[in-house]
Amino acid sequence: MSNIFEIDLAQNSANHQPLTPLTFLAWAEQVYAERTAVIHGDQRFSWAEFGARCRRLASALKGRGIGPGDAVSVMSPNTPPMLEAHYGVPMTGAVLNALNYRLDAETIAFILNHGEAKVLLTDKEFSPVITDALDQLGRDIIVIDIDDPLGDGGELLGEKDYEAFLAEGDPAFPITSPTDEWQAICLNYTSGTTGNPKGVVYHHRGAFLNAMGGVTVSALSHRTVYLWTLPMFHCNGWCYTWAVTAAGGTHVCLRQVDPALIFPMIEVHGVTHMCGAPIVLNMMVHAPDEQKVDFPQVVEVFTGGAAPPSAIISSMERMGFHVTHLYGLTETYGPSTYCAWQDEWDSLDLDGRSAKMARQGVRYPTLTDQTIMGPETMTEVPADGETIGELMIRSNTAMKGYLKNPAATAVAFAGGWFHTGDLGVLHPDKYVEIKDRSKDIIISGGENISSLEIEETLYKHPDVMEAAVVARPNEKWGETPCAFVTLKSDAGDGDAAAIIQFCKDNMAHFKVPHTVVFGNLPKTSTGKIQKFVLRAQAEEL
Ligand code: ADP
Secondary structure (H helix, E strand, O other), rough: OOHHHOOOOOOOOOOOOOOOOOOHHHHHHHOOOOOEEEOOOOEEEEEHHHHHHHHHHHHHHHHHHOOOOOEEEOOEEEOHHHHHHHHHHHOOOOOEEEOOOOOOOHHHHHHHHHHOOEEEEEEEHHHHHHHHHHHHHHOOOEEEOOOOOOOOOOOOOOEEEEHHHHHHHOOOOOOOOOOOOOOOOEEEEEEOOOOOEEEEEEHHHHHHHHHHHHHHHHOOOOEEEEEOOOOOOOOOHHHHHHHHHHHHOOEEEEEOOOOHHHHHHHHHHHOEEEEOOOOHHHHHHHOOOOHHHOOOOOOEEOOOOOOOHHHHHHHHHHEEEEEEEEEEEEEHHHHEEEEEOOOHHHOOHHHHHHHHHHEEEEEOOOOEEEEEEEEOOOOOOOOOOOOOOOEEEEOOOOOEOOOOOHHHHHHHHHOOOOOOOOOOOOOOOOOOOEEEEEEOOOOEEEEEEEEHHHHHHHOOOOEEEEEEEEEEEEOOOOOEEEEEEEEOOOOOOOOHHHHHHHHHHOHHHHHHOEEEEOOOEEEEEOOEEEHHHHHHHHHHH
């Protein structure tokens, strides 16, 4: 039988347009032309001005022959040019490759070569590492300098300055959508703790959808004042580079994550929203009292990228922030999962609320499916809060795949689901809780021990500033938990026996660390603790 709803009802340009975040810019420019789009130090751009700058960038790039199939790399902290690149580059049909500015020259050269970047926009501050990377590149690339008035030091390397480059462009360059929403929009590299970094390719459709997910989950509006405490290079600022624009809010740029700048900016600009890894929250909690400026509004903070200990969530809430926990990966355009608030939790005390919030939670409304499955059986684990499996996702907000790496893409998408590589449990309310990355779980006497759970306890100790737990080989048990701890500055030298006793008093005995080592913790370029380094140290102990 024929389906009457399919007859003579075809897609056409009136009823079917490619989804792309570029349309958010055209919208904000038109609806909020005179409202402030971007604040950077003393600079202010209205949406009309910001739109014209993005159009100029696109036009200048096109003038240099940039278009579909080309990559444009940007090495910059959170500045207006970095934000403009999120529009100006894809407006030409090209792909934006935002570089992690904490990487070394060798890795940057690898990325520029692997992504075949044709243009590099680079902030003066990073001229030493970029000079070195360009030497290693061994081929021509158009280099444009970002000479930010708020930048500190460095040299001009390129053929011209970004503002002069914009002047080459047409402020009326049209904002056109790609012909196909599956077209690539961004190329973001994972940190590559196991070999060379992988290039994750995003499409316009996924970027549109995850940005809309961000608007909903964080309730953004034209009254939103968003402070850029999260690097824009990290999954395109978890898609807030587009989400804030979709709401017509204001982007407040910030070159450097420093509580001495953040607190006053919250007060002066009336910041309503910000994002950051738990380490950023930790810095804010432990900032000296004289840096902590009071502000009248409740600031919505979104944290993820690593598990936020509940002790940090409670401390932030005490300072006037409301914390929402997000989870995601580069491969899922940043956040895919959030700990959706339930009204019943209102009646819990602060610690009870923080414990709920420490779970990773449920899928973004724009994410199709997420669950915890046995990675071999591909069947869902029981929702008992105990059975461990791998978090799997399928969604329009999963990457296109890894650039020039079909083998890794096939492994990641095996069985029709995206394998996150994270192990977790499903609670009876179907909230997901991550226990570990699959390679970080500790297996002691045949029992799985979650390193995150031990860290959660350690962070409750009043002297502990940071903690990471890894497996240490042990003849009898196979592995035992080994804790690496950074103490607060006023906490003295550290007493391992006292820390171990604190764990015994607060968790099941088989999970208690056998070893405690005090000192600073090694971090990745995205601020995550490098557990592989600690594992190697633990083996040597
Ligand atoms: P990289 O792989 O370079 O570290 P990603 O941002 O892609 O960068 O890292 C994603 C990983 O970070 C996830 O697979 C997970 O292990 C961890 N992660 C992200 N958010 C959370 C969270 N809320 N809780 C626990 N782990 C998290």
